[in-house]
Amino acid sequence: MLNRRTMIQGAAAAAMLLPTVAQAAPLPARRKPPRLRPGDTVGLVEPAYFTADSFDLDQIQATIRAMGLIPKPAANLLSRHGYLAGTDRERARALNGMFADREVKAIFAVRGGWGSARILPHLDWGLIRANPKLLTGFSDITALHLALAARTDCPTIHGPNASSAWGQLSWDSFRRLAFEGETPTWSNPAAAGDRLAPRNPIRTFRPGRASGPLLGGNLTVLSALVGTPFLPSFEGAILFLEDTDEAQYRIDRMLTQLALSGILGRVAGVVFGQCTDCIARNSSSIGGFTLSEVLAHHLTPLGVPAFQGSLFGHIENQFSIPVGIRAEIDAAEGTIRMLEPVVA
Incomplete structure (x- = not known):
């Protein structure tokens, strides 16, 4: 009798012979978001898990200010609906609002967790497409990155969340892309530090x-x-x-x-x-x-x-x-x- 591991291997090999699944045609990345500049206002959103402590939010905003930016928290920050930062419609409304807000130049996800996929049916894709802004985050924010790639022509950044540690490598990497517009x-x-090899x-x-x-x-x-x-x-x-x-x-x-x-x-x-x-x-x-x-x-x-x-x-x-x-x-x-x- 075939065991489970063998069946999985066989399925993976057989996949190479299967016809590919039709998907939506890719959209050209024509409408790029504006680069960030010191003094810009950026939105803080929680499309998934919640932040329980206001002191955590204070530290998150301090990190954004250290980038030379002005944080603008969404209305649902510190809200809670089970393990989510508000209901699906509340979290979607907050993200829609940041794309509509002319003062906001870019958007940072505060954290991941789970829940971003739940708000996808409630997002205003026409509004988002008409107001390209740089969305940054990772982990559960992948759902938003991929949905924006499917529904709009606006690129995004899979990078640290606003609540991440933001060490020097993280900051330099993000700055070169978002502020400097580099390629x-x-x-x-290559540095090995105190080790013999990297x-x-x-x-x-x-x-x-x-x-x-x-x-x-x-x-x-x-x-x-x-x-x-x-x-x-x-x-x-x-x-x-x-x-x-x-x-x-x-x-x-x-x-x-x-x-x-x-x-x-x-x-x-x-x-x-x-x-x-x-x-x-x-x-x-x-x-x-x-x-x-x-x-x-x-x-x-x-x-x-x-x-x-x-x-x-x-x-x-x-x-x-x-x-x-x-x-x-x-x-x-x-x-x-x-x-x-x-x-x-």
Whole structure:
């Protein structure tokens, strides 16, 4: 009798023979948001989990002010509806309001968690399309990044949430994209610190270079959007993924879903960033696949450049990755080079 692991492997291999799933045609990134300038007002929104302590909000606003920006909290900050920052309509209304507010030049998600996908049917896509603004955040905010890529022509930034640590690498990465309008190349720092070798190695599954629009984010959130009208076309895209607290078999399961849905067969290249604490914690995992082995099973057969280890995900210091912007990856070198600015 076939065991569960063998069945999953077989399904993943069979996916390469299945016809791809039709998706919405990609929208060209023509209407770019304006770049940020010192003194700009930026909106703080909570499309998912809530903030319970006003002192936490004070610290978050202090971080925004340290960027030279003026924070404008949404009305639902400090609101609570179960584990959410207000009802679905309240959270959607707050985000719609920030896009409509002419004073607000960009929007920061305060935190992730869960709940962003629940507000997608309540967002005013015509309003958002007519008022392009740079949305920044990660984790559960992936739902908003992908929905904006599917429904508008406005790029966004998969980067730290407003409540993140904002270390020097995080800040420099975001500043170069959002304030300076640069087209940098991201590569893991070569410095080893007090170690004999660098702490952030790159694992190359298939070398080579590939270019295309950057699309992706949190694997769990992305896979949950498969089959919905809020997922963009991945034809010729550079797929970037990260996750946290997911056992290897669950990463396997979600990548299998992306394969069976036709998404993996459409991409031009893949970058898997950091998977924080992605280790099964029960005895049945002994002798199982490592994360890198799971990734190799899915990515190597694609025949496109693919690598693991870039510094983005649930880590203290991370690169900002522009969603919807064309980039080139070099899988042997572990680099991501922007081919166009994310802001106008």
